[in-house]
Amino acid sequence: PALSNIKIPAIKGKLGGHQYYSFVSTPRQLLKISFVNHRSLNDPEGAPAYQRLINKTRLSQISKFIQNGGFFPTNLLVNFTSKCRFEQITRNPSCDNAYGYLYLPSQYCSAWIIDGQHRLYGYASLNDHHLDQNIMVVAFEELDPTEEANLFVTINHEQKSVPKNLLDDLEGDLKWGSKKPSERIGAVASRLLSVLNEDLGEPLYGRITQQGITSTDSTCLTIPELKNGLRKSGLIGTSMRNNKEYLPGPLCGETDALTLERAREVLNGFFDLIRSANPEIWDAGRGGLLCTNISLQGYMLFLSSVISYWENKTNSNARELEPLDLLLKVNTYLDPIRGWLAKANFRKMNERFKIQYGSGAPSTYFYKLCQLVNPEYDDFCPTGYLEWLESQSAEKIAEADKQIKEISIIVNRIVFDTLKEVYGEEVSGYWHEGVKDKTIMSSAYQKSLDEPNRGLALENYVEFIEHKKIIERKENWPLFKEYFDIPELGEKGKTKNLKWMEKINELRRIPAHPTESRNYRKDDFEYIEYVYQKLITKTSIDFRGSTA
Template sequence: MLGELARDFGAKRTEYVRRSKAYEEETIRLVERSSKEAEGWYVQRENKNSLRMRRPRSIEEVTENRFWNILYRFGYAELNKGRTFPIKIGKGQATIEKRVDIFAKDDETIVIARCRSQRLPAKLSLLDDLNDFAELMKPMADAVRLHYGKDYKPKIIWCIVTENIRWSDSDLRRAKEYNIKVIQGLELIYFEEFSKKLGPAARYQFHAEYLEDQKVPTFSGRKVPAVKTKLGGKTAYLFSALARDILRIAFVNHRDLRDPSGAPSYQRIVKPNRLKEIGRFLDEGKFFPNTILLNFHRKPQFEPLAKDHISSVHFGNLILPDRYKSCWIIDGQHRLYGTTYTQDNYDTPLFFIGFDSVSTSEEANIFVEINSKQATVPPTLLSALEGEVKWDSDDPKERLSAIASRAVDLLNTRGGGALEGKVVSPGITAGTSQPLNVRSIQDRINQSGLVGVLNPRTGVIAPGPCWSETSEGALGRLVTLLEIHFEEVQAANPERWEMGKAGFLCMNFGVGSHIRLVAELLAFLAAKEDLVLHQQEPHDLHTLIKPFIAPVLTFINEASDAQFEERFRVIFGSSGFHHYFYALVDLVVEALPEFSPEGYADFKRLTSDEVTDLADRQVKWIQKVVPAYILQRLQHDFGDDYFDKMVPKEVQKACQERRIDDDGDEKLPVETYLDWIHLQKIVKQKEVRDGFKEVLSIRLRDEPGGKHFYDGWFDAINRIRRIPAHPAGRSYSDADLQIVSHVIEFLTNTLPSPYVAGDYAVPMS
């Protein structure tokens, strides 16, 4: 009833290797060259009597291969071989073949998927595909059961996987009615990353997401010993259970997974090296004395056996829920998933504290309270969470920041917008398709005053163009206004927009500067024409500024790549936002000559000496903040004797020799004798580099990919820092200034807040 399946390891691995390549390969005879080149093939290698040729795979095949490879890494036992997998439906003479793109089977589930893709993002109706797929679901399910026998009763996950297709709300509703799961670009990125980091154990998360509330086979009635009590006024259970039992019903609410039921989402993605360390730790017979924190989203049953009347604690049995995604992990995901990295099935019970159905917002608050003081939590994650945990804050500043944070999340995850899928989530490796940083765009919205501006003396919010009496209303106005504007920016040159940073348009500097441009133009027109902006609809607000943005859109549309880069390539780190913005203003003044935002006139007078002075101060800032962060992080992770533990012996020796040369009264702590290259040697060590990777692995623009940790920027800064130290006859090149800009932008978006404020404030002008 089914087509050819890859079942053994060799067959699956061969298919995986083939599908992992972005191109097709073929060896041909010399005489076939011209006909092959006409079909899009090109010569990769010339042999004596033949040619090795390649051709890029179509976008449709690339999407199919990405999803197939995800299921392979999930550990599915059987997977389709080749494209367009046939399934025979019907009986006797009426039997016909229908084809799907992806088929996968494990002990509990079947995955059947169709894939649709486009080269550039665009709206496309998928109603016909949905209706056709829905009509085939029952006959295909019958064929699967006939093929594998009546004793196999799988859960079937029906999927349509798309890339660069913007789904309409009506199509999404129809897919939900048919029980067809929609997997779009963000979900693909998430499950790719998760499957690479977690391997077969990632399948638990996949099942939780797409089999929510369905019964887990052979799990009903699982009892564990437990204590029922109250924590913070909430019912909670302290119990012991096997990790594999909890994993079958568990769900981790990662911010990287677009799941409306998970809002607010708060977890960062797992770190594979940490999981491996936990696996080795457990294999050595060691154990975790602390509990894993979770929340039951489906109320568990409790059988009381005894009660302590003094403490009001009940002793008994907890009957675990038997549904997928019924148990959400709040804290301890690494400990739980780390059990899957042991050499044998881990049979030692773990201890858990499970809350009885607290809200998802309360989960997020608990997570932040536990992790906000730990350096291991990326600052981008805490920044992204502001929109959830501070949404109802009485502090006006926190309220504005929460609206900005949630706006970035909606712009990134809501279908149909130009910014959909463009913001990289904390823990996900940024690619060319996700050039924006949540913290950077949130800051630009806050600084724009589009929602409002906080009076520093009174603490009262002065309404901005998107102001509303409720946070929900302000959020809706803000998102609508920005979606309208960026739809026009994208439409002006879709190819340039999709290039990300390489196109100098859809990048942090570009998007942030456009947000400021919208705000500044509205403020200028409000003052000129005495308008009350927050009383007008977002579409009317954009109509006001549209004539003056026209020159910007024209330049985006008509400029060559070289012209666009020349105007919008910035070299000043955080102040690059000012320079990009003023380059936009240069275009706007063609239609609105009297438009002159704050700082614009000074920018026009900026001299080469001022450029050099700013670069000097920014290089010194890098030299100041990076050592401070490294040493404090080492002390936090390894204790006060971190220097003896984690600094390479040859570096320790060099520092001690320099310290000996100082007079007695001038001797300083030994770590103060570390120089820049010493710091590079410390952070690139295998034992510590994963802890520093989030902040200090900075890939330079022309640096090849594929490295686990990028430290070449240390060498570049080491060379550049000699320029202000020895200025005679030396000056910064454009390449030097671009490196400084790139490093500062990266650091300001990844360093914890204390390292970019106060004494560590970044020089911007």
């Protein structure tokens, strides 16, 4: 009874041949009659079910957004499952619309949500004040579930979202003056990049892509990526204490407007020093690896590190220097890079700075820049540089590659020597009774067919990680425990300590599929050495001969 006779002003009309109503309601009213036909219900009467399950985290985020004063200026889209009562007051013949009062359905689950489930249910946990806020709704009447699903697909697939590039560009206007440090930094960064792109004759003039204009090899920079670089560098400030405190950066002024001008002057001058070292490579954009998203982010990190290095060394504050004076200090440490660039060609750039795209690419580029400066300023060692350098050591890499290869040989040799000893050397013995896994046997057989002239035994085609399945079989584990039971560093007491095989299998991919950015970490060298020494001790295999 509490749902009966709830009437609201509405417009009635037709859209796509279907009856619809446009009106304003409240979450309190709609939540009582709404329903989400999500796919996991598997209800034949609701087929085709098209909605995803409501996401709890997203609901929480939306609730917080509403509590902070947010609202949604877009329509909720629903379908009334039965015919609605509508009292017409007047009609507009020119657009075939009627104006009047709509009586909301008086049954639970009578308004099926087609689009906006999270927006509506984000109100569910809020107080009375929020439950009585206005929500705009477009409601169809007695749509078939298939038509509902088609509408859902149209909205979520055919309708394109606003590109991130445009949203990041707009942030400079929409968030300017924000009290939130992260938004403040984002707004200054967005506006700064727009200004740098419009500075006639300066290094970044016309190099940043604009919405709706196709990028080229030279116009290949994007605001989202460069904004990310500015944030990580801290040049125009850092957000501290869970976005409650703003820490100014070395390019900051007393106000955001002054920060914009100061950063503009310093960055134009800084990138001009880089461009002038080799204009041909700079102008090549993507092809030169000098004026790209990755490289410029790397140079921003470098600029920030050099300023910090100079401040610590001289007990000075960079913010007290005029832009030109700051550039003179920076140029001293930039000289080794500019000297290298002056002699570089496209081949040399490719050899040193060709980096696989990814979240760690700018940092890798930055460390490669540090490599050029460190020989002249040996105490210039930014955070993470020494660890990265150690991971690049050719000697260590060669040793790790060798150890991984020998680990694979040890495992294969021990596994099949043992199986042959226990089950017999015939294929019907060690292979069918010892291995016994049809998937492993089939895979090995297929690989042997791909190399018909090699004449190798089937065990030579077993993948490293497949040995783990053979070893941990209930019947086989007692045979192999003494060799392969290797606990993780600091761990004890597990029934089967074979986690190391999974880790070694992952590390095997580094030498097997090498790329510029796929390298061992410092911890990887230690781990490989640990496993290698354990296996050597347990198995007594000498690679100058055979099992001792």
